[in-house]
Structures are given as structure tokens and as C-alpha cells.
Amino acid sequence: MSERALLRRIRVWLVIFIVCLVLSGLTAFPLVTELRWAEDVLASSPVPEHLPSLMEWITRVREGLDAADASYPFVLYGTDWLAFAHLVIAVAFYGPYRDPVRNIWVIEFGMIACAGIIPLALICGPLRDIPVWWTVIDMSFGVFGVIPLLLLRRLIKRLEAAAHAAADAAAGEVTGEVTGGSPSGPSAPAPAV
Secondary structure (H helix, E strand, O other): OOHHHHHHHHHHHHHHHHHHHHHHHHOOOOHHHHHHHHHHHHHOOOHHHHOHHHHHHHHHHHHHHHHHHHHOHHHHHHHHHHHHHHHHHHHHOHHHHHOOOOOHHHHHHHHHHHHHHHHHHHHHHHHOOOOHHHHHHHHHHHHHHHHHHHHHHHHHHHHHHHHHHHHHHHHHHHHHHHHOOEOOEOOOOOOOO
């Protein structure tokens, strides 16, 4: 694959990842409205019959958010910061979009963040009375988030290797021109007379 094709592929994956981060952040702002909507949609579906624990959990979360919104709206300010953090992290991924090789550290930072989701969910989930099955859903964000990042890191390493190979080839051609030899190296010296 050419450097140009690799760069295009890297940028497509980065755009997808950035869009997902932005959407994840934006959906954290209107939590109260979203939970009311989700509860209404689920209540009119087969979910209460087939997955009653999911319906009970959504109702409990909606009631908690309604109570917080009515009496303690400042508690929801924490989710505003959560949303903001997603947006800021999304901006950081513009660095690899511009220069993937130089900014591969952002990809690696994202991989570390995805790995950190697992212990966070395992420790804080039980402390906050989150059902085990919901904790597994939370951990899945780290598992599914790291997949495109692993792919991106591999593609960026390939791009870096291709760039080095092209630079080495160009340096070989320049060396050959300066010494008067072939592009693969200088020619043998002429015998002395």
C-alpha cells in the first residue's frame, strides 16, 4: 500500500473515532431528556417482558436523574464536565490527523485510556451500586474503543516504515549522484595507470 493510501486510510479511521468521541460527549449533556425518551421507547417495546432488569434499571436511573435535576441540578454539572472531556479528547486526535507519525503518542494515550476503563468500571461500579451487567457494558467501551486505535497504531507504524524506506532510497540516489556512481552506491575507483 502506498504512503498516500495509508495516510488516507489512517485519516478515515481517525475521523470515525473523532465523530464517535464527539457524539459520546454531546449525548452526555441532555441526560435527563434522553433517559425519559429511552424509558418511553423501551416501555412500548418487548423489553419490559423479556428484559425486566434492564427496564427496572432504566427507570431507576431516570428517577434518580429527575430527582437530581429537580432538587440538586448541580450534581448534573459533573456530567457536563464528562461531556466536555470527550470533546477535548476528540480535539487531541486532530494531531494524528495532521501528522500521524509525529503524533502517534495520542493514539497510544487513547489506548491507555481504553485500558483504564476496565479497572474504573470494576472498582467504581460496585461502589456506586451499578449492576454487574451494566458494568460489563461500560467496560465494552474500552474493549471496542481500543480496536480502531490498535489498527491506527499499526497503520501509522507502516506509514513510518514506508516514509523511512522512501527517505533511504532518496538518500541513496543523492549519494549516487554526488559520487558519480549508480543510485545503489558509488562506482568502483578506476585503476591507476
